[in-house]
Amino acid sequence: MMWEGLAIGLFSLGIIGxxxxxxxxxxxxxxxxxxxxxxxxxxxxxxxxxxxxxxGWSALLGVTGASFIWGA
Structure with a gap:
């Protein structure tokens, strides 16, 4: 079972929050x-x-960067 998608989703939720x-x-x-x-x-x-x-790490960094840009 692949848990990477779930981890990216939860991380995205956390970083956006x-x-x-x-x-x-x-x-x-x-x-x-x-x-x-x-x-x-x-x-x-x-x-x-x-x-x-x-x-996976690239996606997490992309979500984090997009959240910072969105916050700007």
Whole structure:
């Protein structure tokens, strides 16, 4: 049985849920002008995911990077 799909789904749910939390907190403490930093971090993580050989880890990095970009 392949558990990788379930793991990616649960991780995606967790990172998106955490994304809502950190966006609200960061805007509260830093203001709305901090958006370029998570955008650049997200782009960097997505570029990093292109160079990871394993498809599972690449997908997890892609979801994480997309969540950072979405939060920006």
């Amino acid at each position: 955490f994304g809502f939390f950190w966006v609200i907190r960061m805007e509260y403490y830093l203001g709305y002008l901090w958006w370029p930093y998570p955008l650049l971090l997200g782009i960097g993580i997505i570029v990093l995911s292109l160079f990871v050989a394993d498809a």
